[in-house]
Amino acid sequence: MKEILGDLERWRRQGKRVALARVVDIEGSGPRLPGAAMAVTEDGEVAGSVSGGCVEGAVVTESLQCLEDGSRRIVTFGYSDDEAFAVGLTCGGTIHLYLEPLDW
Amino acid sequence: MSDSIFDTLRAAIEAEAPVALATIVAGPGDPDDLPEGLEVGAKILVRPDEEPLGSLGNEDLDRVVIRDALGELSAGTTGIRHYGPNGEARQDVLAVFVESFAPPPQMLIFGAVDFTAALSRVAKILGYRVTVCDARPVFATTQRFPYADEVVVDWPHRLLDKVGPDLGQRDAICVLTHDPKFDVPAVIAALKTDVGYLGAMGSRRTTEDRNRRLKEEGVADEQLATILAPIGLDLGARTPEETAISICAEIIALRSGRHAPSLRNTSGDIHS
Structure with a gap:
C-alpha cells in the first residue's frame, strides 16, 4: 500500500470514492507478496498493482462492483481445470485479494 | 478526519514509524454467520508504545491480535492469521489480515x-x-x-x-x-x-x-x-x-x- 499512499490521499482530498484491493494470501507461484495493493476510483483511475499485470483488468471490474454495492470480500484468481477460461495467472499460482471501499 | 485509521496509518508510514494494520477479511463462509459484534472490514491499527486505534469488535480478540501484530511487525511479515471469535488461537472462525509496515531495513x-x-x-x-x-x-x-x-x-x-x-x-x-x-x-x-x-x-x-x-x-x-x-x-x-x-x-x-x-x-x- 505504501507505493499508492500518495494517490489514495489525493483522491480522498478530491472527495472521490475509492476501492482498495490488497493481496492477502498467495498459493504456489505468485508475482506479488501479501500486502501488494491496487486502488480504483469510482471514475476508473487506477494506482498500484496486485500481479504481474495478469488480473488487473478483472480487479478494476470487481472494484467498481465493490464501490457500487459497498461489499467487502475476498476474491480469488488462479488457474484450475474447471476454470480454464476464467481470469488466471500465467505463472500458475493463485492469489487471494481482499476488496473493500476505502472508507476508514 | 485527522484521527481516521487511514490518516494515522499514512502519517506513520511517511514518518517511517513501525505500524501494523489488522483487518477482519473473512468469517466462516456466510458473512451473516459472524459472531455478534464482529464484521468483515473491522480494523485495528497497532503501533509499538502507542494506544491502538480502532477495534475488531471484541476486547479479547483485540488483545490477542495486538500482540500478534506487534510480533509480525518486528519480523517485518505480513499475512493472514486465523482466530476464534474471542481470539482463540486454534480456531478458524475469523481470518484477520495483518499488514506490517516496518521501517526500511x-x-x-x-x-x-x-x-x-x-x-x-x-x-x-x-x-x-x-x-x-x-x-x-x-x-x-x-x-x-x-x-x-x-x-x-x-x-x-x-x-x-x-x-x-x-x-x-x-x-x-x-x-x-x-x-x-x-x-x-x-x-x-x-x-x-x-x-x-x-x-x-x-x-x-x-x-x-x-x-x-x-x-x-x-x-x-x-x-x-x-x-x-x-x-x-x-x-x-x-x-x-x-x-x-x-x-x-x-x-x-x-x-x-x-x-x-x-x-x-x-x-x-x-x-x-
Missing part, C-alpha cells in the same frame, strides 16, 4: 570508495536506508554519495558503538574499506551486532590477511565463518555496479536460504 557501508557509490544506489532500489561511513572527510561527502540517506565522517567502529545495538536481522553491514587499519576494528564491532548480513570486500589474499588479523584480535573461528568475505556472489562482476549487484544478490540469497555461489565458498579469480 538499514545498510551500513564502510569505506567511501567507488564501489560504495554503486552499492548505495542498488541498495536504495531494494528499499534500504543507506548510511555511508568513512573517517576521511575528503572522501566521505554527500556529493560523492548522492544516493545515501546519510554520510557519516567517523571511524566505523565508533558509529557502531552508537547505532549497533539497534541493528537487527533485516539489516546489513558491508565493509568496503579493504584497509586493515579500518577493516579490523569495523568488523570486530560489526560482529557484536545482530545484523543478518556482514560482508567484507577484498581479494582472496586480503581476506586471508584480514582473517589472520581478526584472529590475533581474539575473534573465534565460528565468528569468522559468519563473515561473507570476499563479499558478493561469484558472478564474475567487474565494474562497481556489477559488484554492487553481486553483493545485493548475496544478501537476498542469504535471507532466502537459497544456494547461490558466494565468493567465500569458491576459489579462483574474483573478476572475470
